[in-house]
Amino acid sequence: MLRGLSRLSRSTLSLREVCSRGQRFGFALKYSTAPAERRRFYKDVSISQGDGGVFEINLDRRKLKTPGGKLFTVPNEALAIAVATEWDAQRDSLKFYTMHMTTLCNTALDNPTQRDKDQMISAALKFLETDTVCYRVEEPIGLVDLQKNEWDPVLHWIEDRYNVTIGSSSSILGPVIPEATKDTFRQHLNSYNFWSLTGLEYVITQLKSVVLSMGIIDRHLSVEQAVLLSRLEEEYQIQSWGNVEWAHDYDMYELRARTSAGSLFVHLTSESSTVKRKLMQD
Template sequence: MALSSQLHRTLKPFRALSSSIAHRLSFASTAQPQSNDPSSSNAFVFSSPNDDAGAEKNDDVIFLKANRKSSSSSSSVSDGHSVSMPTSFMTGSIIGKRFYKEVTTRVADDGNGWSVMLDYRTLKTPTKRPLKLPTLGLAKAVAAEWEYQQKDGIRPFTMPLMRLACTALERVPVTRPKIIENLMKKFNQDLVFCRAPEDHTWTNEVLDRQVEKIDPLLDWVKSEFGVKPILYTSIFGGKQDDRLVKAVEDLLKKTDDCELAAIDAMAAAGHSLIIAIAIFRGKLQIEEALELIRLEEDLQVERWGLVEGGHDVDIADLRVEISSAAVFLGLSRRV
């Protein structure tokens, strides 16, 4: 699929439901504390180089840096040189008027990677390194998110690729062991390992759908890793074969930073590391993954109906989370 077409499909749910998501997420975000961790991608500040001591005045750049304000401080515009972002790139807040006219890409200064330019400013990371992206395709996709921003304000929640890029460049390199550890802690409770009970008429339909849709994925896991997954019906999970656990962990350790960021994002959104790895390995496409993640809930919707302002927003949010991570994964790979 062409880049422009895939990117359009990724961002389309945001455009269609932006006002609904913005209201819901901006309300929820008011109770979220801001992070003081410079490696965190949850809070950022735009600033000019003259805001920082020792910065070269002739180096026209725009920084993304950790917000040092306390959780009780206002996140509104502070002065003419900086504007604080909300606690997350996924909030529906507007952080200030668009301050640039043109978005372009160029080869990074060291010739290794690509940079995004907002007019004459080079986009930088929280630790003030250039936001250097591995491929031109990914740089253009991130640039498209900035180009899409409206004149009345920048909406970070419509920039999932930018968020993933910051995560891959800043958080993953310094917390890689912890990310892998957290993924493996949840592995035994993976969504695809849990089965509906066989001895109840209320769950027969769910079980039949799981056998039809999920069993082919489990067969792939066995052929890919040489170990058959263990299924369970307990909500507390089960215990997978140590050989399968080790094989999955070894795979995660071999990923690069962009790959691990994408896998982590998909596993968190879909409650399934197996589904994330299947997308990573090319076994599942986006629509197939969404169908498996929402299998039980979609059955409930078929039976009882869809709740407007609830199910539809959840579906759009999940679609963007999975799609953006899958697009990010594909675009970050050097062909």
């Protein structure tokens, strides 16, 4: 798979990608965040179990709180360890923009946009109507072939997996998604709890694709494969025109990090199992 991209190594944004990021949707997703950086004010990180079976994060003897002032609690030990590891990995300065699991937990706890599950599902389904893998070009022929060879297998997989019809189109309006397809995905997304939907929506916004996101969550695609497929057009443009290599690498690694965190968040919040080992202290 991805054989057509084996030699691609640089990055730029195509005009369609720039436009799609700012104009495809009539809403903006907001995630609960803290200032970009702050001096580290604690020495030790630990986790403890609170009332109701939830887990808390302790910075020295102080309990972590959300930006909204709520006690920071997570539903299972595995997620608590993931968050605590992010805090423990920080050095002299806290780089909050690298702490994706913490940010996702803050979002689920504070719910800054005050949305319920139905609203979150509707927002996710809007991406299905403008899915990255559904938008095809008519030229150049090299990119046409690349999209067909790399995107069609994933599109066929999800149609078979969920018994739906999605299709693709070279029209700027994209394909017309049948209502039956939307209903199927609405029912499927409704099976996720609020926390898992928070993570899934985050992954979808990173990749601009329900198809690729479900490919990761269902373990049909690796994060690396999905990220590369989401950047197919811009990678092709880079192969043709070139760009600053370090900028490409930074963008690629950042997208991988965010997508990995989101998919891990979905899996950890979809399971009730606990991890018996404790976070090691320095």
